[in-house]
Amino acid sequence: MMKKWNKAIAVILSMSMLFLLGTHKTYAASKYVVLEAQWKDGHIDHVQTLLKDGVTYGSIFSFGSEARLHWSMEDKDTAVLSGSRKHIVVNLGSNIAEVDGQEVDMGRAPVWFISHLYVPIKFLAAALDGEVAEWDAKSGKVTLTGLHKYNDNFSSGMLGYTYSILSQVGDLEITHENTGKTVTIPLGIKDIDVNTHNLTMDFEVTSKNLLIATIVYSDRKTSVYDLYTLVFKNQGLIRKSIAHGLTEQIESIRADGKIQLINDENIRVIEDETGNILEVNAR
Incomplete structure (x- = not known):
């Protein structure tokens, strides 16, 4: 009798395991x-x-x-x-x-x-x-x-704001982190391809509290890059410059403290604090 019960219990356990x-x-x-x-x-x-x-x-x-x-x-x-x-x-x-x-x-x-x-x-x-x-x-x-990778946007935070580059349109969207208010600045970075290019965003604060945002979009193979430089005063955009096809490194802040902005035609030298144009040189 005990052997029959043991067999029955074994069958029930086996069926339970299969069910689980x-x-x-x-x-x-x-x-x-x-x-x-x-x-x-x-x-x-x-x-x-x-x-x-x-x-x-x-x-x-x-x-x-x-x-x-x-x-x-x-x-x-x-x-x-x-x-x-x-x-x-x-x-x-x-x-x-x-x-x-x-x-x-x-x-x-x-x-x-x-x-x-x-x-x-x-x-x-x-x-x-x-x-x-x-x-x-x-x-x-x-x-x-x-x-492939399919980045939708590229973001970085600075001084209570989020700066995002939207890959669909290539524009810069600035969002206040507390209020959520946004401002869009057209850049025209077309056909962003993160599989073949690098896209970086850096910030510098001048000695007289201007904020300089530099965006670099570079080809990994050739190292040729496009440079987007934006100058802000009290969070408002006062200068924008776009240069394509650069091969040499460009410093936004010169040794004398003046700011240089390069575009496809020329290089503008502007004054810290005011943003006034001091001189324009051919590129």
């Missing part, structure tokens, strides 16, 4: 493999990714975050990566995804594994404007190249 495992989206046949992700901006990631049933998968949320895209679950079955220049939608249970408004067959449906949502890596690489460059069948290592 069935409530989680796990896959015993899955394993991690090494993936090298080479981004077009020169950054390289070495991450573990998933191999299941002969297909290599990548975490859509991890790659989306690295690509500077916002990720979210639109509902319990729909995952979205979004930015001003990229929009990717995948649906659980379906191998059909949407990339920038176009339907794409991923080949396999997404997979949940230990709290991550995985999609076929070939699809993910193509959706991020890259490709699978190499797959080592022996080691399982996969190499992706040309992956």
